[in-house]
Amino acid sequence: MLKFWKRKKPADAAPAQEAPVETAADADAATEAAAQVPAPEPSAQAEPEPAAESAAVADSFATAPEAAAEPPAPPAKRSWRERLSGSGFARGLSSLFTRNPALDDAFLDELETCLITADVGVAAATELIEKLRKRVDRREFADARALLAALRTELVQQLQPVEKPLDVGGRRPFVLLMVGVNGVGKTTTIGKLAHRFRGEGRSVLLAAGDTFRAAAVEQLRTWGDRNGVPVIAQGSGADSASVIFDALQTARSRGTDVLIADTAGRLHTQSGLMDELAKIRRVLGKLDADAPHEALLVIDGTTGQNAISQVRQFQQAIGVSGLVVTKLDGTAKGGVVFALAREFGLPIRYVGLGESAEDLRAFDAAAFVDGLLPAALGNG
Numbered sequence: 371m372l373k374f375w376k377r378k379k380p381a382d383a384a385p386a387q388e389a390p391v392e393t394a395a396d397a398d399a400a401t402e403a404a405a406q407v408p409a410p411e412p413s414a415q416a417e418p419e420p421a422a423e424s425a426a427v428a429d430s431f432a433t434a435p436e437a438a439a440e441p442p443a444p445p446a447k448r449s450w451r452e453r454l455s456g457s458g459f460a461r462g463l464s465s466l467f468t469r470n471p472a473l474d475d476a477f478l479d480e481l482e483t484c485l486i487t488a489d490v491g492v493a494a495a496t497e498l499i500e501k502l503r504k505r506v507d508r509r510e511f512a513d514a515r516a517l518l519a520a521l522r523t524e525l526v527q528q529l530q531p532v533e534k535p536l537d538v539g540g541r542r543p544f545v546l547l548m549v550g551v552n553g554v555g556k557t558t559t560i561g562k563l564a565h566r567f568r569g570e571g572r573s574v575l576l577a578a579g580d581t582f583r584a585a586a587v588e589q590l591r592t593w594g595d596r597n598g599v600p601v602i603a604q605g606s607g608a609d610s611a612s613v614i615f616d617a618l619q620t621a622r623s624r625g626t627d628v629l630i631a632d633t634a635g636r637l638h639t640q641s642g643l644m645d646e647l648a649k650i651r652r653v654l655g656k657l658d659a660d661a662p663h664e665a666l667l668v669i670d671g672t673t674g675q676n677a678i679s680q681v682r683q684f685q686q687a688i689g690v691s692g693l694v695v696t697k698l699d700g701t702a703k704g705g706v707v708f709a710l711a712r713e714f715g716l717p718i719r720y721v722g723l724g725e726s727a728e729d730l731r732a733f734d735a736a737a738f739v740d741g742l743l744p745a746a747l748g749n750g
C-alpha cells in the first residue's frame with residue numbers, strides 16, 4: 371500500500387513502458403506528472419510554536435522535520451487507458467465493438483445492456499441509447515466506428531459539467547474535510563492529496579479526526595512522516611471535532627496553506643456518527659464561518675449504484691461539495707461516475723486509478739472517457 375512513498379533513483383523513475391501519447395488524456399498525464407515535482411517546504415521546526423498546543427500535538431510535530439528536508443521523487447505515471455482498460459465498462463464495450471457489428475436494433479440493445487451492467491444507471495443508459503437510435507434511423511453513421519465516436523461525444527458531454535478542479539489557493543488555511551463510509555480509501559486519498567499539495571509547493575497539515583479506529587492515527591502519521599507533513603492527533607477515543615478544531619487553530623497560527631482532516635469511516639445509516647459530522651462543521655465554524663471550504667466525499671468506485679444513496683445521506687449530514695471516486699482501476703465497473711454526475715451534478719474533484727500517489731488524478735472528463743473506450747476503433 372505504501373509503495374508510492376519509496377524514493378526512486380532518476381533512472382528508475384523514468385517510465386519504462388509508457389504507452390505512446392495518443393489522446394488528450396495521456397498528454398494530460400504527462401503534464402500532471404511534470405507538475406508533481408515536489409517543492410521543498412520550510413522545516414516544521416523552524417515555524418513558531420502555536421500558543422496552546424496539546425502534548426499529543428507537539429509529539430506529532432516532532433516526527434515531521436527530517437522527512438521535510440527530502441520530499442519524495444515523483445514516480446512514473448501510467449496512462450488513463452492503462453488504468454481503466456480492466457474496468458467492466460471498458461471490457462464490455464471492447465468486446466462489443468471489436469467484432470465490428472452491424473448497426474441494428476439488436477446491437478443497440480446490447481450496447482444499452484452493456485452500459486447498464488457497467489453501472490451507468492438505467493435512466494442514463496436508456497436516454498443515451500435512444501439518442502443514438504434516432505441517429506442510426508437517420509442513417510447518420512457509416513459504421514460502428516462512427517457510432518462509437520458519437521458515443522464518446524455524448525459521454526464526455528455528460529461528464530464535462532462535473533469536471534471542476536479543486537482550487538485550494540483561495541483561502542489560508544484551506545480546510546478540506548474528508549468523509550465517507552469505511553474502507554473507501556479515505557486515508558489513502560489524504561496521503562495522496564498531501565503528496566500532491568506538497569508537490570505544488572504548499573504547506574500541509576493533517577488532522578487525525580478518525581479517532582474511532584486506533585490504527586487510523588498511526589496510518590496518518592506514517593503518511594505525514596513520509597511527506598514531511600505534520601499531523602495533529604490526540605489518540606484514539608478523543609473527540610473528533612476537538613482534534614480538528616485544534617488542528618485548525620494550529621494551521622492558522624502557522625500560516626499553513628492546506629489543512630486536511632480525516633474522519634472516521636461510517637456507514638451512511640449510522641445516525642450517531644453522521645451527527646458527529648454536523649458537529650465538526652459547527653465547531654469549525656466558530657473559527658472560520660466558511661470552514662470546511664471543501665467537504666470531500668470519497669466513494670469507492672466498485673460500490674455500484676449504492677454510491678447514490680451514500681451521496682444522498684452525506685449530503686444531508688454535512689453538505690458535500692465535491693467527490694473523489696477511488697479504485698476505478700481493477701474490478702470497478704466505471705459507469706458509476708456517469709450515474710453520480712447525472713444524479714447530483716457535484717464536482718468530481720479527483721479519481722483514484724491505483725494505489726500510488728500519482729494515481730490520484732484531477733478529474734478529466736475526456737481523459738476518463740477515452741480510457742474507457744476501445745482504442746482500436748474510436749480513439750486509438
Ligand SMILES: Nc1nc2c(ncn2[C@@H]2O[C@H](COP(=O)(O)OP(=O)(O)OP(=O)(O)O)[C@@H](O)[C@H]2O)c(=O)[nH]1
Nearest residue numbers: 552553554555556557558635696697722723724725
Ligand atoms: N486499487 C486501488 N486501491 C485503492 C485506491 N484508493 C485506496 N485504495 C486501497 O483501499 C484500501 C482502503 O483504503 P483506506 O485509505 O485505508 O480506507 P479508509 O476509507 O481510510 O478506511 P477506514 O479508515 O476504515 O474508513 C487500501 O488497501 C488502499 O490501498 C485506488 O484508487 N485504487
